[in-house]
Amino acid sequence: MKEILLQIDGKEVKATEGMTVLEAARSADIFIPTLCYHEKLKPYGGCRICTVEVEVRGWTRPVAACLYPVEQDLKVRTRSEKVDRIRKMILELLLAHAPYSIELQNLAQEYGADKDRFEKESSFCILCGLCVRYCAEVKKKHAVGFVKSGAKREISFIPEISSKECWNCKECFPLCGTSYLQAAFVLAESLAFSSASSKNATEK
Amino acid sequence: MENKKIDRIINKYQGKPNSLIQVLLEIQSENHWLPKEALDRVSKKLNVPLSQIMQIATFHNTFSLIPKGRHEVHVCTGSSCHVRGSTRLLDAVQELIGIRPGETDSDSKFSLDTSNCLGCCNLGPEIIVDGKHHGKVTPAKAEDVLKNYE
Amino acid sequence: MPRIDSAAELEELRKGILSKRDPNKPYIAICAGMGCHGLSNDRIITAFEEEVKKQDLKKKVDIRATGCHGFCEKGPIVVIYPEQICYVEVMPGDVPEIVSQTVLGKKVIDRLIYTDPNTGEKAAHQSEIPFYKNQMQHLINNNTKIDPKSIDDYLAIGGYSALSKALLEMSPEQVLEEIKKSNLRGRGGGGFPAGKKWETARNAPGEEKYVIVNSHEGELGAFMDRAIFMGNPHSVLEGLIIGAYAIGSHQGFIYTRHDTPQLKNNIDIALAKAEEYGLLGENILGSGFNFNVEVHFDIGIFVSGESSALMKSIEGKNPEPRAKYIRTSVRGIWEKPSNLNNVETWANVPLIINKGSEWYASIGTERSKGTKLISLSGNIVNTGVAEVPFGTTIREIIYDIGGGIPNGKKLKAVHFGGPMGGSIPESYLDTPLDFDELAELGAPIGAGSMLVLDEDTNMVDVIRFFLDFLSNESCGKCVPCREGIRQMLKIVTNISEGNGREGDIQLLEEISEVAAAASLCALGKTASDPLLSTLRYFRDEYEANIK
Numbered sequence: 001m002k003e004i005l006l007q008i009d010g011k012e013v014k015a016t017e018g019m020t021v022l023e024a025a026r027s028a029d030i031f032i033p034t035l036c037y038h039e040k041l042k043p044y045g046g047c048r049i050c051t052v053e054v055e056v057r058g059w060t061r062p063v064a065a066c067l068y069p070v071e072q073d074l075k076v077r078t079r080s081e082k083v084d085r086i087r088k089m090i091l092e093l094l095l096a097h098a099p100y101s102i103e104l105q106n107l108a109q110e111y112g113a114d115k116d117r118f119e120k121e122s123s124f125c126i127l128c129g130l131c132v133r134y135c136a137e138v139k140k141k142h143a144v145g146f147v148k149s150g151a152k153r154e155i156s157f158i159p160e161i162s163s164k165e166c167w168n169c170k171e172c173f174p175l176c177g178t179s180y181l182q183a184a185f186v187l188a189e190s191l192a193f194s195s196a197s198s199k200n201a202t203e204k
Numbered sequence: 205m206e207n208k209k210i211d212r213i214i215n216k217y218q219g220k221p222n223s224l225i226q227v228l229l230e231i232q233s234e235n236h237w238l239p240k241e242a243l244d245r246v247s248k249k250l251n252v253p254l255s256q257i258m259q260i261a262t263f264h265n266t267f268s269l270i271p272k273g274r275h276e277v278h279v280c281t282g283s284s285c286h287v288r289g290s291t292r293l294l295d296a297v298q299e300l301i302g303i304r305p306g307e308t309d310s311d312s313k314f315s316l317d318t319s320n321c322l323g324c325c326n327l328g329p330e331i332i333v334d335g336k337h338h339g340k341v342t343p344a345k346a347e348d349v350l351k352n353y354e
Numbered sequence: 355m356p357r358i359d360s361a362a363e364l365e366e367l368r369k370g371i372l373s374k375r376d377p378n379k380p381y382i383a384i385c386a387g388m389g390c391h392g393l394s395n396d397r398i399i400t401a402f403e404e405e406v407k408k409q410d411l412k413k414k415v416d417i418r419a420t421g422c423h424g425f426c427e428k429g430p431i432v433v434i435y436p437e438q439i440c441y442v443e444v445m446p447g448d449v450p451e452i453v454s455q456t457v458l459g460k461k462v463i464d465r466l467i468y469t470d471p472n473t474g475e476k477a478a479h480q481s482e483i484p485f486y487k488n489q490m491q492h493l494i495n496n497n498t499k500i501d502p503k504s505i506d507d508y509l510a511i512g513g514y515s516a517l518s519k520a521l522l523e524m525s526p527e528q529v530l531e532e533i534k535k536s537n538l539r540g541r542g543g544g545g546f547p548a549g550k551k552w553e554t555a556r557n558a559p560g561e562e563k564y565v566i567v568n569s570h571e572g573e574l575g576a577f578m579d580r581a582i583f584m585g586n587p588h589s590v591l592e593g594l595i596i597g598a599y600a601i602g603s604h605q606g607f608i609y610t611r612h613d614t615p616q617l618k619n620n621i622d623i624a625l626a627k628a629e630e631y632g633l634l635g636e637n638i639l640g641s642g643f644n645f646n647v648e649v650h651f652d653i654g655i656f657v658s659g660e661s662s663a664l665m666k667s668i669e670g671k672n673p674e675p676r677a678k679y680i681r682t683s684v685r686g687i688w689e690k691p692s693n694l695n696n697v698e699t700w701a702n703v704p705l706i707i708n709k710g711s712e713w714y715a716s717i718g719t720e721r722s723k724g725t726k727l728i729s730l731s732g733n734i735v736n737t738g739v740a741e742v743p744f745g746t747t748i749r750e751i752i753y754d755i756g757g758g759i760p761n762g763k764k765l766k767a768v769h770f771g772g773p774m775g776g777s778i779p780e781s782y783l784d785t786p787l788d789f790d791e792l793a794e795l796g797a798p799i800g801a802g803s804m805l806v807l808d809e810d811t812n813m814v815d816v817i818r819f820f821l822d823f824l825s826n827e828s829c830g831k832c833v834p835c836r837e838g839i840r841q842m843l844k845i846v847t848n849i850s851e852g853n854g855r856e857g858d859i860q861l862l863e864e865i866s867e868v869a870a871a872a873s874l875c876a877l878g879k880t881a882s883d884p885l886l887s888t889l890r891y892f893r894d895e896y897e898a899n900i901k
Contacts, residue, residue: 090833
């Protein structure tokens, strides 16, 4: 593996080819916040809270640290006025869904995000996909997935699979960052009202 | 939908690892909706988890998980139709047949959906019934179009 | 039909086709494009077929159901060749008269020709009608001359001569160089130089490479790609094969609309015919070059036009974009280098190879070369597809070609590029059509849809409409796009209903900055562009509704 030297917040960091900026930062004990990242899962790039600024050939641009591959002599800034503005807004958008999430609240404090900036939304889920991806990638059960598009996107359990697999597993529950155990809620709903929930999935 | 029909569609793409979307589109086009049993069969035959199939099948109103009525009514809600009054036309159509986009009426006569731009902007605002275009439809004229369908 | 194995055989075949054709033999070109299809042109086609049969003229007259002629507003359109007499708004009842009077009698039927609503002037020939007269057609002009289902028709107008030249007389490097020199820029939205893109794919490591036609055409009010692909599918295919040769690809994909059966049909026939003639498959034209094409259909959602989402869809997966820190031309379908261009871009390629990059680059502005197909829609007299050289002013397109604004209304704004584009006000109408100039004004050309808005338009409502569209037609994976659009839509809806609050505009600007900077794909990054353009030019309409 080729060794790559890059700079994160002014500090020289050694990485190997194929690593992401987030992995390189973590290996050097540099903190970048994440919400949809998990060591055991493929990087997803959905929450964008790990946005950092990189400088390549004199150009500075915001990128998702969890997906951006390290390059020789890359300069990374994990905090800047712009990065902080982005994270603050992302937190405010998510706090409209999950205002009592400890994880979000802690970050909100760091970035000065106002949990009441936006009107509260009816769904608590922040769609980080940790439960979906954990079930697919680690457990290989595919009991839960995403349905619908855009602003209507949600998670949904497949009743036939979850009725067999979920009760002895529940490993996705503690992954939930919302403090509402979204997976647990949606699972219970889909099993208790299996016909209602499949109807839900068809509503556009 | 019979398994035989589903298998025939799947078999057409034999050996192609990327046929899932094409198979779903063909089932939708032939059967006008995607019954749960059909999705189960596709999942088994193509060896794709049902959760992935459900994501695609709910991603756009191209697919329907509920049966369609005898006549599929689409109101174009593209940008040109919008500035020519498609919002009022859609309201009128909803009023006339008593259902919202994505729904089928109780006697399975009509299903209603909005449609993205089909490139017939010269006709806007338009209603498309079972693929037939009815152009320059004012809200008042919607009834004239729909009354011809039994 | 035996397959063609050399340039000589191709030319021989062409000669053979032409020798059987009498240029003076009358033919009836009936538009079967989308606009005329919507006007039930099938009844006109049937009527002509029956009339010709009835008068026993089958040997004396040809009938062609052709692709889109562009003048959708006046459809169904019928053109009688060789005189090129153009009839508009033709009804089945007009057909017997057209056959007897015009096709046989060479007389013009006055009531069926075009009358300019502004001047009252009549025009019997296509070349005299202002809508056509003010265009420069190099792509769509062939639509009236061929039956899209006939490869012989395409060969008769010189089809596949560019392919023969590229494969047999030029090296892949020379083809690439020619495209680079022509400065052809992608017509799908970004205006990225096609040659540069091709070069990246060509130089990307890996043996297996793909070329793709993007025929998703999800931009609202854009219907020019359908016009070209449905009307002249071989021209797109020829461009694709040439591109594949230059890039070093042996597998192509066509990604097109599931909802347009006529398009599907014409593509299928074109592919089958090309294969039969040896223009696809193994050892094309005896050159040793192999190339195959597979057709894939979209599921209708707007986001699937985004290159990485489109490629996922071709893989059979849900069309969700991925981060493109490594470009799709390096890592695309199944992680292999994949070069994506839209229909119009590919259709330009044979033209450049045939006529040369110098000729091509002589058309247009300094940085935008060639012609551009524009779809005119909204509050405009002549809805349709027009082809103009870059550099034509927006005013010329709207007034000289488009015939101005209907019902005596004034123009308020022109919106380019659909849900990811922008609007400019009347005062900018003298801006030339140019990728960079319009982008600087906040109204990038996009794929070329031009939505004309009259004085009655509520600009805040137009933006509400686009945001609502995107909130359904995005994938919903990343937060800045999904949640940003959700909140922007709420705020803009409030404003459009007269319930805006102080600070709303600042909040909109703040959200849009974050969506633009931090979204996963181009959809989220540009979702607020229409909003920003209206905040730039029509801010007062927002402010008027804020308490």
